[in-house]
Amino acid sequence: MAMMDEQLKKIIKKVMEEEEYFRKLYRECAEKIETPSVKKLLKRLSEEEQQHKNRLESMDMSRICSAGEKRPIDIGKEIMLTPIDEFKEVKDALKFALRAEIGAKQKYLKLARSVEDKDAKELFECLAQEEKSHEELLKKELESLGI
Secondary structure, eight states: OHHHHHHHHHHHHHHHHHHHHHHHHHHHHHHHOOOHHHHHHHHHHHHHHHHHHHHHHTSOGGGOOBOSSOSOOOOOSOOOOOOGGGOSSHHHHHHHHHHHHHHHHHHHHHHHHHBOOHHHHHHHHHHHHHHHHHHHHHHHHHHHTTO
């Protein structure tokens, strides 16, 4: 059981790193883009990713343990965090972010199913819903830009 819980804690740590990466990505894209509506959206997403990281950091890790069978937790493919300066255009970063938001939503749902702690389960379900909201906002903005 301890090994499983350590795996879960490592996964949560990695997820926090991803939240920080996307906070920076959205902030840097907001600085580069001219379109006011997109700039506003990106700033909002950057702030929300910071809130996600803060909420994950405030979890009581001592209470978190995995649920059910003691087998490795599969949260899907790890997101390869492309160096932010490698994106040639903001639209490429936004398309990448859209795919990542979809993956993050699925990851949080899997984490919610993987824990016994009620508070952790609720947090992961809430974060999954917020990532779904980010996905929808990005899709809408990409459509409005004709991408």
